[in-house]
Structures are given as C-alpha cells and as structure tokens.
C-alpha cells in the first residue's frame with residue numbers, strides 16, 4: 226500500500242500555525258507532499274485565517290525541497306451547482322463546471338501566469354470540490370496540464386489523454402493495497418486532529434510516496450481498469466451520502 230499526501234486549500238490566508246508544524250514533521254521523515262495551491266484566493270472562509278506575507282517565497286522553497294506544487298482551482302469561488310452532472314458524479318458546487326470553455330481556459334491561464342511570475346512549475350491540477358466537466362479537461366489540456374489528482378481507482382490511469390491520480394476518501398482510511406491519496410484540510414483541523422495526523426504519519430511514513438513515484442504506478446492494463454471501475458461502483462453510492 227502506498228500513500229500520497231495531498232493538501233487542499235493552500236493560500237496566503239490559512240492555518241499557518243499547523244502548516245509550520247506539518248513542515249517540521251515532513252522534514253523529519255523526509256516526506257514530500259502534494260500542495261494544492263490556490264493562485265488567486267478569493268474565498269472569504271479562507272480569508273478569515275491569518276495572512277502570510279512571504280507566501281510565494283515559501284511555496285518556492287517547498288518546490289526546491291522536492292514537494293509537488295499543484296494548482297487547486299483559480300480563485301476558489303463556486304459559481305455553479307453541478308446537480309450530480311459533473312465529470313465524477315460527486316455533486317455539489319463548483320468553480321469550473323458549467324462555465325464556458327473560454328472562461329475555464331481563461332481562469333487556468335491566469336492561474337498559471339501567477340505561478341510563472343513566482344517561478345513555480347506546475348504540471349498537475351485538482352479542482353475545488355472535485356468538480357469538473359468536459360470543458361475543464363479541455364481547458365487544462367489547452368494550457369499544457371495533463372495530470373489531475375482526483376477520481377476513482379486504485380492506481381493512476383489515463384483517460385481523455387489525461388493522467389488521473391485517484392483520490393478516494395474524505396477521511397484517513399487506507400485500503401491495504403493500491404495507491405491512496407489523502408485529502409488534508411489543515412484549515413478544518415484543531416490541535417487534537419493534528420495530534421492524530423502526527424500519529425498516523427509516525428505509523429505510515431514508510432508507505433508515503435513522492436508525486437513522481439505515484440505517477441509511475443500508472444497502469445492502463447485491463448485488470449487495473451476493471452479494478453478501478455469496481456472501486457467506482459463500490460464507492461459511488463457511499464460518496465453520495467458522504468460516508469467517506
């Protein structure tokens with residue numbers, strides 16, 4: 226079993242107190258997480274957290290340490306409700322779903338420009354609230370992004386000429402096989418949650434892989450595609466009731 230640590234909602238305003246503790250922990254165990262950075266955060270909930278002045282310098286430093294910087298949407302503002310018509314049929318609100326291809330491409334382009342200006346390389350993306358439509362995939366490809374950290378499965382797979390690195394569970398729940406991507410929201414964690422996270426890292430750190438190692442597990446073999454589909458059918462109903 227291999228684990229990829231994916232952090233959501235990395236922005237200038239966030240729970241930096243816990244973030245600093247995480248960084249210490251990761252340096253100690255030589256862990257390289259995936260950090261989902263919002264390039265132009267406008268989300269008021271996140272804005273209520275303290276702001277970091279040298280934010281982009283920190284992100285650059287993370288990248289130089291081998292952490293993977295991923296693009297997590299553009300402004301983190303939801304404009305549409307998907308009514309379960311989104312690409313993964315998760316339902317819920319979306320920053321991208323339902324927007325025109327032009328608007329979606331524009332958002333992704335503007336986001337990438339911010340990363341470029343701050344000398345951050347981006348090759349992957351994951352949307353706020355896991356919600357995409359076919360135009361999101363096209364817009365990403367138009368902008369040169371061919372890797373998405375989302376979707377059902379036990380191993381990364383290729384679909385629509387995009388590499389998907391699956392992300393299954395909302396909670397820290399690990400199957401004894403395959404690749405599991407976590408979804409960590411530091412801004413929703415308290416000190417007790419952090420202590421539990423620390424215990425989990427201490428126990429599982431040998432199973433935690435870098436982004437490149439996760440991508441290298443990609444398989445488009447028939448058996449793996451079958452297993453990925455099976456996972457979809459097994460978890461689909463549970464996702465709807467937000468059990469995981």
Ligand SMILES: [Zn+2]
Pocket residue numbers: 233234297301352353354
């Ligand atoms: Zn988010």
